Amino acid sequence: MSAKTYEVRTYGCQMNVHDSERLSGLLEDAGYVRAPEGADGDADVVVFNTCAVRENADNKLYGNLGRLAPMKTKRPGMQIAVGGCLAQKDRDTIVTKAPWVDVVFGTHNIGKLPVLLERARIQEEAQVEIAESLEAFPSTLPTRRESAYAAWVSISVGCNNTCTFCIVPALRGKEKDRRPGDILAEVEALVAEGVSEITLLGQNVNAYGSDIGDREAFSKLLRACGKIDGLERVRFTSPHPRDFTDDVIAAMAETPNVMPQLHMPLQSGSDTILKAMRRSYRQERFLGIIEKVRAAIPHAAISTDIIVGFPGETEEDFEQTMHTVREARFANAFTFQYSKRPGTPAATMEGQISKEVVQERYLRLVALQEEISWEENKRQVGRTLQVMVAEGEGRKDGATHRLSGRAPDNRLVHFTKPDEDVRPGDVVTVEITYAAPHHLLAEGAVHSVRPTRAGDAWAKRNAAAAAKPAGVMLGLPKIGAPEPLPVAQAPGCGCD
Numbered sequence: 001m002s003a004k005t006y007e008v009r010t011y012g013c014q015m016n017v018h019d020s021e022r023l024s025g026l027l028e029d030a031g032y033v034r035a036p037e038g039a040d041g042d043a044d045v046v047v048f049n050t051c052a053v054r055e056n057a058d059n060k061l062y063g064n065l066g067r068l069a070p071m072k073t074k075r076p077g078m079q080i081a082v083g084g085c086l087a088q089k090d091r092d093t094i095v096t097k098a099p100w101v102d103v104v105f106g107t108h109n110i111g112k113l114p115v116l117l118e119r120a121r122i123q124e125e126a127q128v129e130i131a132e133s134l135e136a137f138p139s140t141l142p143t144r145r146e147s148a149y150a151a152w153v154s155i156s157v158g159c160n161n162t163c164t165f166c167i168v169p170a171l172r173g174k175e176k177d178r179r180p181g182d183i184l185a186e187v188e189a190l191v192a193e194g195v196s197e198i199t200l201l202g203q204n205v206n207a208y209g210s211d212i213g214d215r216e217a218f219s220k221l222l223r224a225c226g227k228i229d230g231l232e233r234v235r236f237t238s239p240h241p242r243d244f245t246d247d248v249i250a251a252m253a254e255t256p257n258v259m260p261q262l263h264m265p266l267q268s269g270s271d272t273i274l275k276a277m278r279r280s281y282r283q284e285r286f287l288g289i290i291e292k293v294r295a296a297i298p299h300a301a302i303s304t305d306i307i308v309g310f311p312g313e314t315e316e317d318f319e320q321t322m323h324t325v326r327e328a329r330f331a332n333a334f335t336f337q338y339s340k341r342p343g344t345p346a347a348t349m350e351g352q353i354s355k356e357v358v359q360e361r362y363l364r365l366v367a368l369q370e371e372i373s374w375e376e377n378k379r380q381v382g383r384t385l386q387v388m389v390a391e392g393e394g395r396k397d398g399a400t401h402r403l404s405g406r407a408p409d410n411r412l413v414h415f416t417k418p419d420e421d422v423r424p425g426d427v428v429t430v431e432i433t434y435a436a437p438h439h440l441l442a443e444g445a446v447h448s449v450r451p452t453r454a455g456d457a458w459a460k461r462n463a464a465a466a467a468k469p470a471g472v473m474l475g476l477p478k479i480g481a482p483e484p485l486p487v488a489q490a491p492g493c494g495c496d
Contacts, residue, residue, distance in 0.1 A: 012051025024144035050086035149425030149454035177211035194457020226255035269324030270317035301331035301409035309358030312351035377435035415442035425454030
């Protein structure tokens with residue numbers, strides 16, 4: 001008898017990606033195997049890990065559920081589960097609108113999924129279980145990591161901020177920090193498995209320590225990661241300008257394996273709009289942080305999140321955002337047209353702006369940022385960089401005979417494929433010869449190739465995949481922050 005298959009569909013931020021790795025681990029621990037890539041619902045269990053940040057998130061979910069309904073009718077025993085932020089928010093509504101759903105679970109009890117699936121099968125009725133507080137820290141659950149060489153490590157869950165455009169605190173709860181020893185033990189275990197890059201993850205990552213009463217806990221954690229042998233790259237997302245302190249900048253500058261990269265959400269450059277958003281900093285404070293980071297880490301690449309068209313935003317307010325972008329000179333920006341988040345104060349504010357005005361401002365901002373991104377990338381030409389080879393980053397690599405990877409500052413680099421074997425996770429030394437707005441090229445010969453334990457881990461995983469039935473293993477996704485998209489979900493739900 002063949003094992004039952006599963007498919008997990010993930011929407012939203014890195015926290016959801018992290019949770020989905022745990023959901024996959026739980027299902028594989030329970031005996032399921034991954035459905036072949038592109039199964040598109042043709043699995044024994046289909047899990048939706050949802051996001052509630054965008055205005056039309058529920059329409060998207062119910063549309064996808066509707067497409068699975070006839071498939072479930074034709075496939076006896078098939079089960080559908082819905083989890084994540086939208087499940088936490090809508091609860092019983094999901095089963096009312098889509099009675100063919102078998103399990104609904106929230107953000108606080110993802111560890112219950114296998115039990116709930118079995119209970120639904122035995123009782124032949126939908127199981128809806130939404131915990132109001134965290135039952136188990138996600139990182140303590142079994143995991144099926146998407147990458148052999150890079151990993152997320154969650155250091156906290158929840159958020160104590162009250163931004164008027166964000167519903168995440170209501171769905172993820174108040175911030176809860178993991179013990180430093182537990183975090184470092186997980187990092188050490190990952191490195192022992194061959195992981196060479198970790199990203200510390202939290203809804204407001206640099207507020208870490210507020211739950212345990214230590215204002216410098218995050219900078220201490222960064223420094224502790226610097227002492228772990230074999231850990232080559234440390235990143236983190238997303239911080240909040242309010243909590244970004246000088247000791248964190250010092251830790252970044254003084255810890256060699258903490259990468260010269262920072263994602264610092266701006267949201268708006270207007271003090272008036274920042275106040276309406278309940279963002280507890282102003283333009284001057286934000287630019288002051290950028291200045292300090294650049295003084296301590298001259299080659300740092302800084303990215304951001306920006307919302308265009310927040311209720312009440314005037315042309316003068318928007319010009320203040322444009323001014324801040326010119327001053328900050330971000331490497332890239334995740335730029336959003338404001339959309340109402342049901343259940344947030346901003347959704348009912350006066351001064352909602354027409355889509356035409358928002359679109360026009362958005363296009364002006366994107367054009368400005370594209371220009372700055374290109375100029376900043378051109379400054380990389382002639383530099384010699386250590387690039388960690390990635391898989392799946394270069395869509396045209398096959399046709400161009402190139403490979404792709406990430407520089408220390410997380411810029412995407414396409415480079416000439418060397419004669420010798422190079423594996424994802426290995427590190428190559430290249431010279432940058434050309435810059436585009438969203439990537440760099442190294443068109444000359446690779447200076448050197450350094451095989452790594454991460455590359456060994458990738459080779460071992462692929463060998464294991466070849467020995468298993470087709471479709472059990474997952475494809476490996478991109479490492480690091482994705483390229484900015486016109487209207488997309490930003491790191492950390494775009495709310496930090």
